[in-house]
Amino acid sequence: MTDHPGWNPPVLRTYRDGVGLSRDKLAEVMRNLDPGRLGCLPPLASAEMIRRHERGSAYPGPDYQAAYGYVFGVTPVELGFRSELPFDRRRNADAGSAGGAPVSVLPAPGAGVAWEQQSTGGAPSGHGEAATNRRDVLELLAATVGVTLAGLPVLSPAQRLLALESTASGDTAISLGEAQLSDIVARYPTTSPQELLANVVALQRFTDGVGQLSLRPAESARLWRLATLCAGLRGWLHNNAGETYAARVSLSESYRRGELLEDDQLIAWTRYMQSVVEDYAGNTNAAEKYALDGLRHAPSGPQRALILVEQIAAVHATRGDLSGVDRATNEAMEIASALPADQQKPLGNTTIMDDLRSYSAVHCATYSGTAYSRLGRPDRFSRITADAQEAAERKASHTRSYLRLDEALAIARSKDSDPEQVASLATQGVDLASDFQSAHVGTRLDSIVQATAPSGRHPAIRDLNERARTWMSERLPRTVV
Numbered sequence: 001m002t003d004h005p006g007w008n009p010p011v012l013r014t015y016r017d018g019v020g021l022s023r024d025k026l027a028e029v030m031r032n033l034d035p036g037r038l039g040c041l042p043p044l045a046s047a048e049m050i051r052r053h054e055r056g057s058a059y060p061g062p063d064y065q066a067a068y069g070y071v072f073g074v075t076p077v078e079l080g081f082r083s084e085l086p087f088d089r090r091r092n093a094d095a096g097s098a099g100g101a102p103v104s105v106l107p108a109p110g111a112g113v114a115w116e117q118q119s120t121g122g123a124p125s126g127h128g129e130a131a132t133n134r135r136d137v138l139e140l141l142a143a144t145v146g147v148t149l150a151g152l153p154v155l156s157p158a159q160r161l162l163a164l165e166s167t168a169s170g171d172t173a174i175s176l177g178e179a180q181l182s183d184i185v186a187r188y189p190t191t192s193p194q195e196l197l198a199n200v201v202a203l204q205r206f207t208d209g210v211g212q213l214s215l216r217p218a219e220s221a222r223l224w225r226l227a228t229l230c231a232g233l234r235g236w237l238h239n240n241a242g243e244t245y246a247a248r249v250s251l252s253e254s255y256r257r258g259e260l261l262e263d264d265q266l267i268a269w270t271r272y273m274q275s276v277v278e279d280y281a282g283n284t285n286a287a288e289k290y291a292l293d294g295l296r297h298a299p300s301g302p303q304r305a306l307i308l309v310e311q312i313a314a315v316h317a318t319r320g321d322l323s324g325v326d327r328a329t330n331e332a333m334e335i336a337s338a339l340p341a342d343q344q345k346p347l348g349n350t351t352i353m354d355d356l357r358s359y360s361a362v363h364c365a366t367y368s369g370t371a372y373s374r375l376g377r378p379d380r381f382s383r384i385t386a387d388a389q390e391a392a393e394r395k396a397s398h399t400r401s402y403l404r405l406d407e408a409l410a411i412a413r414s415k416d417s418d419p420e421q422v423a424s425l426a427t428q429g430v431d432l433a434s435d436f437q438s439a440h441v442g443t444r445l446d447s448i449v450q451a452t453a454p455s456g457r458h459p460a461i462r463d464l465n466e467r468a469r470t471w472m473s474e475r476l477p478r479t480v481v
Helices: 010-019 023-031 047-055 062-072 086-098 131-145 157-166 170-190 193-210 217-240 244-261 264-280 284-297 302-318 322-337 361-374 378-395 399-412 419-432 435-451 459-475
Strands: none
Touching: 010 047, 010 062, 023 047, 023 062, 062 193, 170 193, 170 217, 170 435, 193 217, 193 435, 217 244, 217 264, 217 435, 244 264, 264 284, 264 302, 264 435, 284 302, 302 322, 302 361, 322 361, 361 378, 361 399, 378 399, 399 419, 399 435, 419 435, 419 459, 435 459
8 A cells, every 4th residue: 555645445346336336347337438538548347356456456557547537427536546636636626616526636727726835925926936835746746657756857946836837737747747758768777677667657647637638739649649658668568577468458558549649650669569479478470460560550760670670580480481581681681771870779778668760780680680599590690690799798788688598599499409508598698687678588588498398307407497487486477567
C-alpha cells in the first residue's frame, strides 16, 4: 500500500455491490466500453483481476482505473485508488457549485487554480510565490508522475510560478509529461524493468488526466503521441521483465494509438517490438506477420533497416533459410550505409528507446551476426561482425553481451562445437549484461542451453547450465504488474 498512498481496495467492491454487478458481468461491461467515450482502450478485464483489485493483491493500472471510473461515474479518489490531491479539491468544489459530478484530476483549460495558502495574505498571482505553492506543485508532480521529489528537475522560481499559474494549460501539462518520458528513457539502460514500469504506469495516469482537458488539435496530437510512446515503452519493459502477455496487451494499445494518429513511424516501431516479443516467445509466424506489416509502414529509412536485419532475418534464420537471411541483411546494410549523418545512430549505449529515427551499419552488422548465429555459421558470424566487435569494445557498448552470446550460439550449433569455448563466451556475455537486456540475454541463453544439450555432461557445460538457471531466476521473475 505504501507504493499507492490512499489506496483502499474494499471501496471498489462497495461500488460494485451497490449497482448489483457480479465480477463476471462487470468484466464483460468493461471489455465492451467505447474507447472514444472512455478516452483510452478498454482493458482486457477478467473477473479474477477484478477480485485481485478488490482484495488489494494487485493495483489497478490506468486502463482499469479509467474503466472503473466510467462505469461507476466517480473519480479515482472516490474509488479508493489514491489520496486526494489539491486539484481534486478544486474540481470537487467547482462541480459541487455547478451541480455536476467531478470527472477530472486536472482543472479545465484557463481556469484559475485556487492553491491553499498558509495565510490569507498570499501574494497575488504573477507578483510572488508562496512556499506552499512551491511545495504543492512538486508534491503534485511526485504523486502523479511517480518520482521522488529529489528526482524531479530543478526549477527556477519563475519556472515554478509559471507551472502553478499554467497547469491548466494543455501545453504545459504535456511538456511536463514529455520531460518525464525523456527521463525514463535516459534511465532505461541502467535501471531494472520493474522499477521503470512503475514510472511508466504513473506517467500513463498523468496522460489520462491531461486527456480530460479541452485541448487544441496540436496539443491533442502531442498527447496522443506521448501516450503511444508510453504504451510502447511499457510493452517493451514488460517483455524485458519476462511478462509476455502484459507486453502483448500494452503493445496492442500502442499500435492502435499509432493507427489513430496515422503515424507510420510509430506504427513501424510498434510492429517491430511486437515482432520481437513473438520471436522470443517462439511464435515465428506471428513474428513474421508483425515484421512484414512493419515494413509496409517503413518503405525506406532507418526503421526499415531495423526490421529487416533484426526481425525478417531472424525469421529466415529460425527456418534455416540462409538465402533469406542474406537478402534481408544485404538490403538492410545498403539502407544503413546510405543514411545521412543525422540518421546514423552512434554505437555507445543507445537503444531502440532513445529515438525512432536512426540506425547504422555497425548495428546492422551486429544483428546480422545474430541471424547467422541461429544458423550455426560461426564463419559468417565472425566475418560480418568483425568491425562491430571492435567498435563495441572501444565504446564499451551493451552490444558486447549480445555479440559474445551470439558467437557462443553460432559455435554451439556448428559441426565443430567446442564446449569450453561456448561456455566461456556465454559466461562473458552474461557478465556484461545490464538489467534492461534481461529478456534478450535470457532468450539467447535458452538457445545455447538447448544447443549444448548433447554435451550436457561436459564440466564447462554443467557450470554454464547452473549459471544460466541462477541468472534467469534472478533477472526474470514472473510477476504480475
